[in-house]
Amino acid sequence: YYKRLREMAVHAPDFAETPNMNEEPGGESTEFLETGFRLRHSNAVLDKTVIAVDTTPQIFKASSAQSPSTIGNNAPGELGKPVHLPANMTENMKKAVDEGWQNNIFNQYVSDMISVQRTLPDLRHDWCKQPDRHLRDLPKTDVIICFHNEAWSTLLRTVHSVLNRSPEELIENIILVDDFSDMAHLKEPLDIYFKRYTKVHILRAPKRQGLIRARLFGARYATAPVLTFLDSHCECGEGWLEPLLDRIARNYTTVVYPNIAIIDDETFEYMTVDDTLIGGFDWDLAFTWIPTPKREFEYQFAQHIMEPVYSPTMPGGLFAISRVFFEHLGTYDTGLLIWGAENLELSFKTWMCGGSLEMIPCSYVGHIFRQTAPYNVAHNKHRNSVRLAEVWLDNYAKYFYYNIHFDKGDYGNVASQIALRKRLNCESFQWYLQNIYPELEIPQNPVSAGEIRNLGAGANKCLDVNGRAMSGLPVGLWPCHGKEGNQHWFMTYAGEVRHGNYCLDYGGNFVIIFLCHGKKGNQDWTYDTANRFLRHVISTFCLAVSTNGEDLLVDICDAENMHQKWLLEKFDEP
Numbered sequence: 001y002y003k004r005l006r007e008m009a010v011h012a013p014d015f016a017e018t019p020n021m022n023e024e025p026g027g028e029s030t031e032f033l034e035t036g037f038r039l040r041h042s043n044a045v046l047d048k049t050v051i052a053v054d055t056t057p058q059i060f061k062a063s064s065a066q067s068p069s070t071i072g073n074n075a076p077g078e079l080g081k082p083v084h085l086p087a088n089m090t091e092n093m094k095k096a097v098d099e100g101w102q103n104n105i106f107n108q109y110v111s112d113m114i115s116v117q118r119t120l121p122d123l124r125h126d127w128c129k130q131p132d133r134h135l136r137d138l139p140k141t142d143v144i145i146c147f148h149n150e151a152w153s154t155l156l157r158t159v160h161s162v163l164n165r166s167p168e169e170l171i172e173n174i175i176l177v178d179d180f181s182d183m184a185h186l187k188e189p190l191d192i193y194f195k196r197y198t199k200v201h202i203l204r205a206p207k208r209q210g211l212i213r214a215r216l217f218g219a220r221y222a223t224a225p226v227l228t229f230l231d232s233h234c235e236c237g238e239g240w241l242e243p244l245l246d247r248i249a250r251n252y253t254t255v256v257y258p259n260i261a262i263i264d265d266e267t268f269e270y271m272t273v274d275d276t277l278i279g280g281f282d283w284d285l286a287f288t289w290i291p292t293p294k295r296e297f298e299y300q301f302a303q304h305i306m307e308p309v310y311s312p313t314m315p316g317g318l319f320a321i322s323r324v325f326f327e328h329l330g331t332y333d334t335g336l337l338i339w340g341a342e343n344l345e346l347s348f349k350t351w352m353c354g355g356s357l358e359m360i361p362c363s364y365v366g367h368i369f370r371q372t373a374p375y376n377v378a379h380n381k382h383r384n385s386v387r388l389a390e391v392w393l394d395n396y397a398k399y400f401y402y403n404i405h406f407d408k409g410d411y412g413n414v415a416s417q418i419a420l421r422k423r424l425n426c427e428s429f430q431w432y433l434q435n436i437y438p439e440l441e442i443p444q445n446p447v448s449a450g451e452i453r454n455l456g457a458g459a460n461k462c463l464d465v466n467g468r469a470m471s472g473l474p475v476g477l478w479p480c481h482g483k484e485g486n487q488h489w490f491m492t493y494a495g496e497v498r499h500g501n502y503c504l505d506y507g508g509n510f511v512i513i514f515l516c517h518g519k520k521g522n523q524d525w526t527y528d529t530a531n532r533f534l535r536h537v538i539s540t541f542c543l544a545v546s547t548n549g550e551d552l553l554v555d556i557c558d559a560e561n562m563h564q565k566w567l568l569e570k571f572d573e574p
């Protein structure tokens, strides 16, 4: 499939002819989209004739930053160099440094010392710099930057890095979306600062949207054929934009993200990165960085190591997408709150519904990676991932659910998202895993949730903790009552048979429950789907019911013995 995609020569659509999709993005809670500015379809608000970029270096009083033109390469942080604070700081300075860390979870004090227009090293390989690397006629883009209580200097540096290091004619607008910040510097001072920057527009969300809906709020007012999203603490490197737009110009179903450099959260050093890491995910549905798979390298080396690389997922904050394709995909699920999972959602959608996702090694954009978020994330922290799993993961969702103990919580209604997937006639998750992310390990052991029923005589006995929620006591058998409680078990792919924190355990004597220790050993079981055995791994015995149907024991496995056969509720193979 990879090869076929590679060879598929899909040409850029004429952007002028692509349909303008005016419908609401799919999903819930779109009422916020009705309020605020109307840039996108209103010429009254967006007068294209007055758009001209003003990149005059400006020094704003709220920041101690200086312009590089006045102080040169030795100023703090120029050329992406690290800034180290002196060891002997005054008490006041220490206090200011601490406060900066508390408010941002990065070193704001250092950031404020650095010019908002600092220079960066050009990390690009020479191959990237050749002028014929990209098409001559590239589509324009709107750059959408959402922020919630971002520091002044990091936000301004993000915007200036776009203005200073992008070809002017390719930037239609820079749309700043204030996601209901309460920091004073983000209010009037920001309006005043950008007043003379005709390309920069500030939209204010009437209430907190979370980054997903804030992005849609911004996208709503975009007019260019390409949407480029950036986090509010980025720095674009020289030549970052052209290779992104190039891929979209060649095929509007290609979604791209840059080679993300690290801006150190303490020193603000702009650091080279491992150019070969791309996006993956794990069964917590968390984004992970993975090495570029071998097959991609094979393709790349045949061309050049700086060629675009197919990527199973994207990190989410920095990417470019055709506006038409974004809308075709139903944008984001607007039921996703505050933070998280939208990057995987868009990645899965892109691959499963006819597009492709690429990391572009030639495009360098720095991002401040921080340990935690400085703001609170939703109360049901699994909500976004559960929505994702419900809509896109098919039968693979259980591998995630096991990790959250099947405690899905309130995740709202996903009917509109399921309908969207149907309407777009998307591929299955199995197709995605097999073709796009074959490296992902699929958990081998079965996963089940609910009763564990013995199939011997009458098949009406279930594994039951007998109310003995205490370590070390034998597990019993009771008539199946279908009411969960004492008969509720999870068989995990790690091989545990769990009741809460207790695990089915066999140490040579009785089959007991014992606090789960996660070390396999006496608690390691496999479910043999052919024979329906629950086999105890280290003893090789099978879980069984005595012939009189009263006791639980283990015995030499015997495929003829119905007393050794078990039915695990909600167990199913992918």
Ligand code: LR7
Binding pocket: 146, 147, 148, 149, 150, 179, 209, 210, 211, 214, 230, 231, 232, 233, 260, 287, 315, 316, 317, 318, 338, 339, 340, 341, 342, 343, 367, 369, 373, 374, 375
């Ligand atoms: O309620 C909010 N409203 C917002 O507008 C919360 C946040 N935001 C803004 C915020 O100001 C920032 O600009 O949204 C952006 C992302 O929030 P961060 O920077 O606090 O989080 P993050 O860097 O950990 O975010 C990563 O994961 C998120 C999952 O929802 C988003 O996809 C982010 O865009 C993503 N960032 C990146 O992909 C940058 C590369 C790092 C990686 C991995």
Ligand code: MN
Binding pocket: 231, 232, 233, 317, 367, 368
């Ligand atoms: Mn970020």
